Amino acid sequence: MKPPAATLIACTCGDALRGCLDFERVTGAGGTGPALVVRDFCLPEGRAKAAAWLREAAARRVVVAACGAPMAAAALADVATRVGLDVSRTVLVDVREGCAWVHTRGAQATDKAIRQVRAAAAGLAEAVAAPAPIERTLSDAALIIGRGPAAAAAAARLQALGSKVIVLDPPGSGGPDSSEPGHGGLNAHARVCGTLVSLDGDAGNFQARIEGPDGTADLTVGAVIVAGGPARKAAQPEDLTAVPLSDLEQGLADGTDDALPSEQGVVFIMDDVPWPAVTASTLGVALRLVRDRQCHCLVLFRDLGVAGAGLEERYREARAAGVAFVRLGPSAPETARTADGRWSVRVEIAGVGLMTETADLIVRCTTPGPPDVVGLRQVLGVGSGAGTIGQRMFLEPVFTERAGVFWIGAARAPVTEDQAVRQGEAAAMAAVLAMTPAASARAPAVVDTERCALCLTCLRVCPHHAVTIGPGPAMQVLVSTCLACGVCAAACPAGAIQVVDAPGRRLLVEVDALLDPPPPAGDGGLVIVYACANSAMPAAQALGRLRRSYDERVMLVPVPCLGRVETIHALRPLVAGAARVLICGCFDGSCEHVVGPQRARGVAARASAVAEALGLDPASIEVAAVAPVDWHRLAALLPVAGAVESPGGQGVRPLAADHVAQGAAYGAE
Amino acid sequence: MAPSEMRVAAVTPDRAWARAIERASGEPISLCYACGICSGSCPLASMMDLLPSRLMKAVQLGLRDRVGRAVSPWLCVACETCAVRCPNGIDVARVMDAVRHDAAAKRVSARPDVDAFHRWFLWTVRMFGRAHEGLLSAGYGLQQRRLRRDLPTGLVLLRRRRLALLPHLIRRRREIGRVFRQTVGRARTRGGAGG
Numbered sequence: 001m002k003p004p005a006a007t008l009i010a011c012t013c014g015d016a017l018r019g020c021l022d023f024e025r026v027t028g029a030g031g032t033g034p035a036l037v038v039r040d041f042c043l044p045e046g047r048a049k050a051a052a053w054l055r056e057a058a059a060r061r062v063v064v065a066a067c068g069a070p071m072a073a074a075a076l077a078d079v080a081t082r083v084g085l086d087v088s089r090t091v092l093v094d095v096r097e098g099c100a101w102v103h104t105r106g107a108q109a110t111d112k113a114i115r116q117v118r119a120a121a122a123g124l125a126e127a128v129a130a131p132a133p134i135e136r137t138l139s140d141a142a143l144i145i146g147r148g149p150a151a152a153a154a155a156a157r158l159q160a161l162g163s164k165v166i167v168l169d170p171p172g173s174g175g176p177d178s179s180e181p182g183h184g185g186l187n188a189h190a191r192v193c194g195t196l197v198s199l200d201g202d203a204g205n206f207q208a209r210i211e212g213p214d215g216t217a218d219l220t221v222g223a224v225i226v227a228g229g230p231a232r233k234a235a236q237p238e239d240l241t242a243v244p245l246s247d248l249e250q251g252l253a254d255g256t257d258d259a260l261p262s263e264q265g266v267v268f269i270m271d272d273v274p275w276p277a278v279t280a281s282t283l284g285v286a287l288r289l290v291r292d293r294q295c296h297c298l299v300l301f302r303d304l305g306v307a308g309a310g311l312e313e314r315y316r317e318a319r320a321a322g323v324a325f326v327r328l329g330p331s332a333p334e335t336a337r338t339a340d341g342r343w344s345v346r347v348e349i350a351g352v353g354l355m356t357e358t359a360d361l362i363v364r365c366t367t368p369g370p371p372d373v374v375g376l377r378q379v380l381g382v383g384s385g386a387g388t389i390g391q392r393m394f395l396e397p398v399f400t401e402r403a404g405v406f407w408i409g410a411a412r413a414p415v416t417e418d419q420a421v422r423q424g425e426a427a428a429m430a431a432v433l434a435m436t437p438a439a440s441a442r443a444p445a446v447v448d449t450e451r452c453a454l455c456l457t458c459l460r461v462c463p464h465h466a467v468t469i470g471p472g473p474a475m476q477v478l479v480s481t482c483l484a485c486g487v488c489a490a491a492c493p494a495g496a497i498q499v500v501d502a503p504g505r506r507l508l509v510e511v512d513a514l515l516d517p518p519p520p521a522g523d524g525g526l527v528i529v530y531a532c533a534n535s536a537m538p539a540a541q542a543l544g545r546l547r548r549s550y551d552e553r554v555m556l557v558p559v560p561c562l563g564r565v566e567t568i569h570a571l572r573p574l575v576a577g578a579a580r581v582l583i584c585g586c587f588d589g590s591c592e593h594v595v596g597p598q599r600a601r602g603v604a605a606r607a608s609a610v611a612e613a614l615g616l617d618p619a620s621i622e623v624a625a626v627a628p629v630d631w632h633r634l635a636a637l638l639p640v641a642g643a644v645e646s647p648g649g650q651g652v653r654p655l656a657a658d659h660v661a662q663g664a665a666y667g668a669e
Numbered sequence: 670m671a672p673s674e675m676r677v678a679a680v681t682p683d684r685a686w687a688r689a690i691e692r693a694s695g696e697p698i699s700l701c702y703a704c705g706i707c708s709g710s711c712p713l714a715s716m717m718d719l720l721p722s723r724l725m726k727a728v729q730l731g732l733r734d735r736v737g738r739a740v741s742p743w744l745c746v747a748c749e750t751c752a753v754r755c756p757n758g759i760d761v762a763r764v765m766d767a768v769r770h771d772a773a774a775k776r777v778s779a780r781p782d783v784d785a786f787h788r789w790f791l792w793t794v795r796m797f798g799r800a801h802e803g804l805l806s807a808g809y810g811l812q813q814r815r816l817r818r819d820l821p822t823g824l825v826l827l828r829r830r831r832l833a834l835l836p837h838l839i840r841r842r843r844e845i846g847r848v849f850r851q852t853v854g855r856a857r858t859r860g861g862a863g864g
Binding site for chain 2: 296298315316319320321322323324325326327346349350351352353354355356357358
């Protein structure tokens with residue numbers, strides 16, 4: 001059944017395109033229905049005229065042949081909104097930078113424009129109905145677990161960004177405790193005292209259940225930031241002879257404890273990598289003992305960690321005052337009771353030898369372990385793999401594998417105050433993103449729950465971790481995280497994922513329409529260029545703006561990401577009579593959707609193999625990378641105007657050998 | 670030194686000594702954090718048994734016996750590369766000097782030959798107002814029983830007139846004696862002893 005034809009609006013861009021394109025032929029092209037020619041579609045008059053005309057014509061699908069400028073896209077969105085048309089039912093064809101300005105030979109530009117308009121109309125006809133927008137209210141409250149500088153920084157930033165902050169205090173803490181040094185003053189809209197027992201839902205809409213002393217509370221929060229947890233008690237030193245550092249610190253702070261050493265030898269043993277706070281208080285205590293109580297202090301350490309913790313000055317002060325520091329070797333220091341009731345500490349100094357120090361007091365500077373977050377991890381469902389969070393610390397500084405849950409500060413690792421503040425702010429920004437639908441600009445992918453086979457392919461390929469196993473036996477795409485790149489839609493074996501603007505089948509229909517009718521024999525055939533909207537399309541538009549001419553047989557097919565191009569898309573044009581297929585997008589590492597170039601190379605390798613089996617030239621499928629500003633490179637990749645290109649000829653630059661190898665490796669996976 | 674030997678020879682810190690060296694050298698020894706830049710830059714480090722940075726640590730902790738056994742201070746030529754590079758502004762060569770003075774005052778040295786050489790050198794300066802290589806090598810050679818080894822070189826040097834038989838005397842030689850009395854005396858009051 002032939003669908004009703006699309007309505008066409010062609011913009012003459014003032015009079016700029018009149019001399020280049022034959023608008024009568026363009027509007028009369030088959031495949032489109034009624035047509036309107038406006039002078040300036042992007043200006044208010046043009047918009048008003050187009051809107052009025054569309055309303056009158058009761059248009060259901062609209063193709064606009066205009067330019068590649070952002071204003072045109074904005075105007076189209078505006079007009080669509082005015083006439084109550086879904087944006088997914090409209091399409092913009094760039095006939096200015098793509099045709100009129102680069103093809104100057106006779107009617108060639110008009111021919112190409114007609115092909116592109118027809119293809120767009122065919123694609124629109126194939127377009128699936130827009131998935132119903134997911135009606136969801138996203139919570140704008142973030143739950144912060146733990147205190148400390150990281151939590152404080154996150155709270156402050158969240159509030160500055162207009163989000164609500166709920167702080168979860170550990171049970172038994174009796175609510176906010178601003179007297180706690182360094183931990184007070186955490187600003188919050190609400191404080192809850194209790195333990196998190198469950199967290200359901202997904203980013204932007206978590207259901208958190210908190211058990212407190214007064215009963216159970218259910219909260220709806222958009223994001224969860226774990227900045228700490230119930231602090232683990234400092235491990236008791238094995239030998240009772242040693243005094244915990246905190247006791248000594250407390251005694252010095254009170255200034256009343258007579259049991260404090262005076263004019264005695266004190267040995268501090270720091271047998272593990274301490275947290276900056278432990279180093280700081282060790283240095284402080286030793287300094288005061290030396291200065292105020294004339295003690296001899298010896299600090300045995302493995303790693304003081306003063307650098308980066310802002311403790312260099314205090315370290316210097318302690319050394320200047322006469323505190324001795326010795327780095328421990330592989331062997332632990334041996335302590336033994338001497339006859340007169342004092343302590344002898346035997347320690348090996350690297351390169352110097354053994355030393356026996358007599359001390360009156362041994363102080364264990366034990367590092368309190370990280371906050372006890374094991375239970376919290378289970379509740380939140382993150383960090384399931386052993387040490388997942390730690391291992392991926394540098395890759396994902398605040399993120400966890402669960403979207404909307406962030407893990408920062410002391411809960412993650414010993415960090416300096418500076419690092420904690422930065423992590424807190426980063427988590428706050430990420431949390432705000434999780435609570436705002438990122439898809440407001442682009443419609444997200446939607447899973448057809450009937451067709452989903454739960455093969456988890458989408459979970460694997462999604463570059464943005466936007467896919468989860470949803471409620472019920474089907475995958476689900478997180479509205480807040482999906483950027484609509486379409487990689488999952490291209491990869492889904494069941495075809496169960498739809499992305500509004502160009503699912504695989506629509507892309508195929510567009511390409512078929514571009515190649516229909518096939519160009520006259522002996523003309524060398526068309527070149528289909530799948531152009532990434534982030535790199536190759538801007539580069540092509542730059543070529544157009546600069547009027548850099550290239551061959552008219554180059555047909556640009558914009559795709560949001562090269563990851564959306566599948567093997568069939570690379571093969572179909574060749575079968576339908578195209579001379580070459582160029583898959584052109586970002587460089588590795590600059591792909592917004594991470595996997596685009598790798599996938600494209602894999603696709604090219606597989607398609608080449610099939611092409612060879614079909615008796616086609618495998619070298620006519622190529623992958624190339626350009627930067628959005630690098631029109632030079634793109635110009636070198638495209639056939640020069642007028643050149644009759646032949647497969648393997650000089651028209652299209654051949655692939656670099658390493659790209660072929662990499663693509664083959666990807667395809668072999 | 671074998672590890673087993675090291676295990677036996679555990680030394681006890683002598684803090685008073687460490688303070689005395691610190692005072693005598695006038696260097697902030699306790700500021701040393703054993704970064705090892707001095708050891709890395711020392712041209713004689715390959716011949717030293719206790720690298721400069723480790724000697725500094727030993728001095729800092731007051732490991733007097735360990736420092737006393739070390740030949741490093743006697744090998745130091747005071748080129749001052751360490752002092753130029755020390756991030757804490759410590760003149761390690763002066764610390765070496767203070768350690769030598771301390772040992773010399775007690776008439777103990779890990780390298781008696783070096784000590785003797787210093788003493789003979791200063792003796793010629795004290796006598797004639799400037800160094801006299803002939804007497805220095807003769808006295809040093811006699812004392813160290815290495816005259817036979819040094820004599821052929823000495824004769825060649827004499828023949829080529831690189832060694833003077835008679836010392837050059839300076840004017841107002843008494844002044845030198847006064848300088849010696851004053852400096853040696855000051856070194857004593859600073860805790861060390863003049864060589």
